[in-house]
Amino acid sequence: MKNKTLVVALGGNAILQADEEGTYREQLSNVQKAVAEIVNLIKEGYRVVITHGNGPQVGNLYIQNSLAGEVVPPMPFDVCSAESQGLIGYFIQQEMQNELAKNDIHIPVVTFITQVLVESDDPAFKNPTKPIGPFHNKREADLLGQKTSFVMKEDSNRRWRRVIPSPRPISIVEKEIIKKSIADGCIVIAAGGGGIPVIKKGKELIGIEAVIDKDLSACCLGIDINAEILLILTDIEKVALNYNTSDQKWIDRMSLEEAKRYLEQGHFKEGSMKPKIEAGVRFLENGGERSIIGSLLSASSAVKDSSGTTITL
Amino acid sequence: MKNKTLVVALGGNAILQADEEGTYREQLSNVQKAVAEIVNLIKEGYRVVITHGNGPQVGNLYIQNSLAGEVVPPMPFDVCSAESQGLIGYFIQQEMQNELAKNDIHIPVVTFITQVLVESDDPAFKNPTKPIGPFHNKREADLLGQKTSFVMKEDSNRRWRRVIPSPRPISIVEKEIIKKSIADGCIVIAAGGGGIPVIKKGKELIGIEAVIDKDLSACCLGIDINAEILLILTDIEKVALNYNTSDQKWIDRMSLEEAKRYLEQGHFKEGSMKPKIEAGVRFLENGGERSIIGSLLSASSAVKDSSGTTITL
Numbered sequence: 001m002k003n004k005t006l007v008v009a010l011g012g013n014a015i016l017q018a019d020e021e022g023t024y025r026e027q028l029s030n031v032q033k034a035v036a037e038i039v040n041l042i043k044e045g046y047r048v049v050i051t052h053g054n055g056p057q058v059g060n061l062y063i064q065n066s067l068a069g070e071v072v073p074p075m076p077f078d079v080c081s082a083e084s085q086g087l088i089g090y091f092i093q094q095e096m097q098n099e100l101a102k103n104d105i106h107i108p109v110v111t112f113i114t115q116v117l118v119e120s121d122d123p124a125f126k127n128p129t130k131p132i133g134p135f136h137n138k139r140e141a142d143l144l145g146q147k148t149s150f151v152m153k154e155d156s157n158r159r160w161r162r163v164i165p166s167p168r169p170i171s172i173v174e175k176e177i178i179k180k181s182i183a184d185g186c187i188v189i190a191a192g193g194g195g196i197p198v199i200k201k202g203k204e205l206i207g208i209e210a211v212i213d214k215d216l217s218a219c220c221l222g223i224d225i226n227a228e229i230l231l232i233l234t235d236i237e238k239v240a241l242n243y244n245t246s247d248q249k250w251i252d253r254m255s256l257e258e259a260k261r262y263l264e265q266g267h268f269k270e271g272s273m274k275p276k277i278e279a280g281v282r283f284l285e286n287g288g289e290r291s292i293i294g295s296l297l298s299a300s301s302a303v304k305d306s307s308g309t310t311i312t313l
Numbered sequence: 314m315k316n317k318t319l320v321v322a323l324g325g326n327a328i329l330q331a332d333e334e335g336t337y338r339e340q341l342s343n344v345q346k347a348v349a350e351i352v353n354l355i356k357e358g359y360r361v362v363i364t365h366g367n368g369p370q371v372g373n374l375y376i377q378n379s380l381a382g383e384v385v386p387p388m389p390f391d392v393c394s395a396e397s398q399g400l401i402g403y404f405i406q407q408e409m410q411n412e413l414a415k416n417d418i419h420i421p422v423v424t425f426i427t428q429v430l431v432e433s434d435d436p437a438f439k440n441p442t443k444p445i446g447p448f449h450n451k452r453e454a455d456l457l458g459q460k461t462s463f464v465m466k467e468d469s470n471r472r473w474r475r476v477i478p479s480p481r482p483i484s485i486v487e488k489e490i491i492k493k494s495i496a497d498g499c500i501v502i503a504a505g506g507g508g509i510p511v512i513k514k515g516k517e518l519i520g521i522e523a524v525i526d527k528d529l530s531a532c533c534l535g536i537d538i539n540a541e542i543l544l545i546l547t548d549i550e551k552v553a554l555n556y557n558t559s560d561q562k563w564i565d566r567m568s569l570e571e572a573k574r575y576l577e578q579g580h581f582k583e584g585s586m587k588p589k590i591e592a593g594v595r596f597l598e599n600g601g602e603r604s605i606i607g608s609l610l611s612a613s614s615a616v617k618d619s620s621g622t623t624i625t626l
Contacts, residue, residue, distance in 0.1 A: 023386040060385040061396075064377035067384065072373040073336040079400060083374075086399025087392060089426045090509060094518050097486070101516035108490045111426035113402045113502075173410070177421045177499060186490060189426075196403060203414035205407050 004289075005047040005182060005227040006303070009218035009279075010034055011234045012053030012193070014296040015088065022056060028091055033297060034233065035095045039103060040300035046229075047182050050092060051221055053214040054084040054193030061087075062133045077132070077164060078196050078207035085113055085192040092189050100187075109187045115173040115205060116195030116212055116220065122167035128153075130211050131161040165210040167197065169217045173205065175224040182225060191221050219279035223286040230283045231303060232276045233296040239277065239309040241267050251309045256284045259311045280311045289313070317602075318360045318495060318540040319616070322531035322592075323347055324547045325366030325506070327609040328401065335373060341404055346610060347546065348408045352416060353613035359542075360495050363405060364534055366527040367397040367506030374400075375446040390445070390477060391509050391520035398426055398505040405502050413500075422500045428486040428518060429508030429525055429533065435480035441466075443524050444474040478523040480510065482530045486518065488537040495538060504534050532592035536599040543596040544616060545589050546609040552590065552622035554580050564622045569597045572624045593624045602626070 014034065020026045042048055058080050065074040075083070089111030096109045128151045136144065141152040141160030153163045172178065172191055181188050194212035198205045215232055222230045238250045241262060254262070259281050268274040273293075280291030294301075294308025302308030327347065333339045355361055371393050378387040388396070402424030409422045441464045449457065454465040454473030466476045485491065485504055494501050507525035511518045528545055535543045551563045554575060567575070572594050581587040586606075593604030607614075607621025615621030 021386050024389055024392060063385055064381040068377040068380040071380065072376055073334050075400070076337055079337060079403065082399040082403035083396040084399070086395040086397065086402070086426055087388070089399070090392065090395035090428075090520075093426055094428065094511070094520065098517045108487070110487065110490050113399055113406055113424035113426075115403075115407065174421070174423065177423050177494070180497060181490070181494075184493060198407070204411045207403075207407065 003045045003047050004229060005049065005225065006041060006229040006231055007049045007051060007218055007222040007225075007227045008038060008299065009215055009230070009232045010050065010052040010092075010296065012055040012057060012088070012214070014233065014235055015052065015091070016056035022060060028095065031091045031095045032099070034299070035092065035099045037297065037299035038096070039099045039105070041303060042100075042105065042107070042187065043103070044300070046303070049178070049182060049188045049190060049221065049225065049227065051189070051191045051214065051218045052088055052092065052193070054081065054088055057088055058084040058193055058211075059132060066133060076207065077209040077211065078198070081193050081196045081211070082113060085111070085196070088192055089189050096187060107185060107187055109189070110181060111189040112174055112178060114178075114191040114195050115198045116191060116217055117170045117173055118167035118197050118199060118208070118210065118212065119170060120199040120201070122165070124165040124167040124210070128163040128165045130166040131155070131163050132211065133162050135159040135161055166213055167210055169195065169212050169220040172221050172224045173198065175221070178221070179225045191217050213275045215275045215279040216282070219283045222283050222288055226287065228289045229303070230280060230288055230291045231299060232279065232291070232293045233299055234276070234293065235296065237295045237298070237307060239268075239273060239293050243267070243269070243273070253310045253312065256281060256311060256313050284311060284313055316358045316360050317542060318362065318538065319354060319542040319544055320362045320364060320531055320535040320540045321351060321612065322528055322543070322545045323363065323365040323609065325368040325370060325401070325527070327546065327548055328365065328404070329369035335369060341408065344404045344408045345412070347612070348405065348412045350610065350612035351409070352412045352418070354616060355413075355418065355420070355500065356416070357613070359616070360498075361500050362491070362495060362534065362538065362540065363500070363502045364504045364527065364531045365401055365405065365502075365506070367394065367401055370401055371397040371506055371524075372445060379446060389520065390522040390524065391511070394506050394509045394524070395426060398424070398509070401505055402502050409500060420498060420500055422502070423494060424502040425487055425491060427491075427504040427508050428511045429504060429530055430483045430486055431480035431510050431512060431521070431523065431525065432483060433512040433514070435478070437478040437480040437523070441476040441478045443479040444468070444476050445524065446475050448472040448474055479526060480523055482508065482525050482533040485534050485537045486511065488534070491534070492538045504530050526588045528588045528592035529595070532596045535596050535601055539600065541602045542616070543593060543601055543604045544612060545592065545604070545606045546612055547589070547606065548609065550608045550611070550620060552581075552586060552606050556580070556582070556586070566623045566625065569594060569624060569626050597624060597626055
């Protein structure tokens with residue numbers, strides 16, 4: 001029997017946590033814990049592809065670009081995204097190599113710089129929604145809006161931030177080589193931060209200032225490489241219905257139909273649990289066997305069905 | 314006959330030139346010109362591995378880290394180097410994919426995040442020589458020296474800069490997978506910026522604040538993957554003896570023995586032409602067939618021997 005291929009998506013917020021400063025050591029230590037869990041899955045024979053978010057990290061790169069903007073020409077957001085793939089890929093790759101070495105497992109680990117194709121007429125380009133970078137007051141926001149092509153939006157606390165489009169991923173540009181590397185027995189790190197968003201103009205790829213939801217990209221990656229399992233790791237143990245109400249109910253398992261119904265009923269929060277469930281559903285509708293959502297620190301038990309929430313056909 | 318494998322090393326200064334601001338567009342346009350030349354080599358049947366410098370780019374990342382240091386925890390230099398592999402790798406990968414598509418050539422292009430092993434007792438750690446980041450006056454330099462563990466050194470113009478060690482590369486950590494990808498017919502981009510420097514402590518890899526000369530890493534990569542040709546591209550057409558004197562003499566070809574003699578005689582400038590010749594010599598002494606030094610804009614004619622300087626056994 002062919003070993004199953006499992007796409008693991010690590011939350012960027014789980015690597016650089018909200019209550020942390022975001023130093024090198026903190027990030028490396030969080031990655032180390034996640035990687036130790038993933039090595040358990042490798043020991044059980046799964047072929048593993050790791051993808052990851054980059055919210056806090058690319059936010060930091062963007063702030064560095066802004067604050068140094070008078071001295072160093074700021075890079076557009078697709079380039080910041082490429083930088084974050086180098087940054088986080090390096091952390092995961094090195095920690096994975098070290099954890100494997102500690103366990104006397106000899107499997108190569110590779111990080112691919114990965115572009116993800118989006119449609120140039122995706123409706124997201126007309127309605128940017130993804131906030132990036134620092135908070136501003138109204139005066140600063142107006143000034144930025146005038147001086148640049150930035151779209152600025154107010155949040156619920158009367159703070160303003162730049163927003164950029166979040167188009168849907170269509171396909172992973174480097175999918176063939178990723179597939180080949182997994183077949184060759186490598187552990188692959190790819191499509192970090194949702195991938196570098198590119199559009200196609202004729203035969204040409206062009207980077208664009210946007211950010212793709214990393215869970216939807218993880219799903220797209222899973223479909224493109226014919227993975228059997230999609231494992232989305234975050235900072236919660238399980239998915240809940242009626243979250244944060246007196247009716248709250250944790251879910252261990254749900255069917256594809258149930259998941260779709262709950263989505264329609266609006267149980268899951270936009271930009272948080274909703275894209276994870278959507279990714280899980282889309283994965284199953286396109287050839288996947290199981291989608292699992294669980295905690296970064298219990299990846300291996302989530303795959304064994306003893307923690308997390310599993311969606312099956 | 315097996316097609317020959319050629320390692321091309323692009324100068325970071327050729328991608329972000331001294332008289333340029335360093336914008337995204339400028340860098341992309343320089344990369345595009347270099348890539349068009351390299352595609353000529355691919356059409357002739359060479360298997361190509363691209364590596365690149367990152368001097369100006371990682372310098373900019375370092376300045377961004379410094380200037381935003383009160384808001385975002387600065388990353389150590391090995392992490393900046395990983396970021397620069399994402400940044401420049403993305404530029405080269407995308408331009409290469411576009412140039413191949415324009416020529417109706419279907420070959421996958423991959424960028425690997427690459428670590429390079431150095432010895433923890435390399436003498437460079439006791440004598441840091443590689444200047445990085447912004448220039449300071451003496452007062453600022455003293456302050457930085459007191460507040461941090463930075464080593465500061467004065468240059469010939471009484472300006473001070475931080476210096477970090479430049480150890481010799483021992484081996485490319487990801488060499489096996491790079492070799493495999495080339496054998497599979499991919500165009501590989503690897504060991505950017507000289508590679509992310511790591512030392513080994515027991516079985517564990519640990520990133521260190523250092524920078525490896527990219528020409529020496531290109532040579533190390535060439536040896537590790539059994540390449541036949543090392544092509545070092547820079548902003549000059551040929552190597553010269555007695556450079557910048559009335560006795561100046563351009564060289565078309567030299568033997569390994571001649572190259573070694575010229576090195577001993579001190580013909581080549583430290584940190585500039587010297588490491589390129591050293592890399593060329595070391596490559597031939599370890600199984601390489603030809604080392605070529607030439608201009609970024611005439612890569613294909615340099616390989617045909619009609620420009621550049623060739624060193625052979």
